[in-house]
Amino acid sequence: MNRSDFEFRVRQALNDAVERLDYRTTFRLEKARQAALARQRRHSPATVRLPALQFASAGAGPGRPVSGRLAWMRRAGLVMPVLAIVLGLALIAKWQDDAEVENLAALDFAVLMDEAPLDTYADRSFGVLLQRELQSRPR
Amino acid sequence: MATRDELSQFLAGVEKRAFKQAVYAVRDEASALDILQDAMIKLAENYGDRPAAEFPLLFTRILQNVIHDYFRRQKVRNTWTTLFSSLTPTDDPEADPLDTLEALPGTEKAESAEDKFRREQVVSIIEEEVSRLPARQREAFLLRYWEDLDVAETAEVMGCSEGSVKTHCSRATNTLAKALQARGITL
Numbered sequence: 001m002n003r004s005d006f007e008f009r010v011r012q013a014l015n016d017a018v019e020r021l022d023y024r025t026t027f028r029l030e031k032a033r034q035a036a037l038a039r040q041r042r043h044s045p046a047t048v049r050l051p052a053l054q055f056a057s058a059g060a061g062p063g064r065p066v067s068g069r070l071a072w073m074r075r076a077g078l079v080m081p082v083l084a085i086v087l088g089l090a091l092i093a094k095w096q097d098d099a100e101v102e103n104l105a106a107l108d109f110a111v112l113m114d115e116a117p118l119d120t121y122a123d124r125s126f127g128v129l130l131q132r133e134l135q136s137r138p139r
Numbered sequence: 140m141a142t143r144d145e146l147s148q149f150l151a152g153v154e155k156r157a158f159k160q161a162v163y164a165v166r167d168e169a170s171a172l173d174i175l176q177d178a179m180i181k182l183a184e185n186y187g188d189r190p191a192a193e194f195p196l197l198f199t200r201i202l203q204n205v206i207h208d209y210f211r212r213q214k215v216r217n218t219w220t221t222l223f224s225s226l227t228p229t230d231d232p233e234a235d236p237l238d239t240l241e242a243l244p245g246t247e248k249a250e251s252a253e254d255k256f257r258r259e260q261v262v263s264i265i266e267e268e269v270s271r272l273p274a275r276q277r278e279a280f281l282l283r284y285w286e287d288l289d290v291a292e293t294a295e296v297m298g299c300s301e302g303s304v305k306t307h308c309s310r311a312t313n314t315l316a317k318a319l320q321a322r323g324i325t326l
Contacts, residue, residue, distance in 0.1 A: 006316060007284045009326035013265040014285055016258070018155045028172050029158060033150045036179035040146055040187035 104133070145191040150179055153195070157202055160281055163270040164206045174209055178202040199286060200296045203278060210274075261324055268318045272311050275299075279307035280315070 021029075107129075110116040120126050141149075154175065161171035178201045186197050269277060275297070282293045283304070294301045319326065 006326050007312065010265055010315065011284055013262045014159065014269070016262045017266050018159055021155055021158070025158065025168065025172070029154045029175065032172065032176035032179055033147065033154060035176060036150060036183040037143055037147055039180055040143060040183040041185060042188060
């Protein structure tokens with residue numbers, strides 16, 4: 001008898017032993033299998049990324065189809081805050097420009113009316129300001 | 140990704156052999172059942188979403204690890220048991236864990252034919268001798284010749300080199316052949 005014959009016979013004997021398992025053992029094996037299956041790891045679904053800006057009350061969850069009107073509202077919900085921010089920035093810029101013009105006008109008026117104190121003329125930054133004003137005026 | 144049915148089918152196909160492997164290793168049916176359940180749950184919990192084709196190797200590895208863990212725990216427990224048992228007399232000093240295995244074939248009482256009885260005796264002696272093999276030899280022998288893993292896969296599961304697997308298998312075969320011959324069994 002060669003080596004592989006021996007291994008084959010042992011293998012057959014072990015298979016026989018497996019076939020002879022009693023009912024109690026096979027029952028417990030089945031129970032163990034059921035317990036394992038109940039705890040099977042499930043494939044976790046891919047993360048769905050949503051825009052940060054949306055109405056909480058939009059009512060449409062991830063992956064759910066949205067009706068026409070609701071879709072319009074959701075889009076409006078994203079666009080409106082952006083528009084508000086742009087409008088706000090434009091208003092602030094305009095207000096700053098107006099305030100600067102008013103300051104210059106008040107200064108010009110004070111100079112013309114000789115109300116500006118003498119120190120103003122000696123102030124270096126006042127000279128720079130006047131130079132800038134002259135340069136910026138159309139000739 | 141494997142479905143519940145695929146995992147169930149896989150476990151149903153391997154559970155009996157895996158149970159026997161655990162019995163050969165720990166020589167106790169109740170512990171073997173616990174080990175098997177532990178291995179099944181670990182496979183389902185940690186790798187239940189893997190493709191079904193990966194299950195056989197994963198499960199074999201998990202089962203071997205759980206068996207090794209069992210022996211590690213036993214070692215710690217035995218240390219304490221030995222420490223305390225030296226102070227108290229044991230109930231049965233002649234107790235042999237192999238007695239449990241010897242009782243296994245006797246559970247099937249329906250079979251009475253002489254040749255069947257003899258075959259069963261041979262099977263139980265083979266089982267007994269397989270379980271008496273040194274752990275690493277038994278592991279390599281069963282994985283290679285019973286579970287049909289190739290040398291590389293066996294080495295991966297056992298965490299050793301392919302050369303070691305061949306050595307373990309060769310030694311296991313020689314030891315087993317000699318032991319069976321000594322008990323008057325020629326295969």
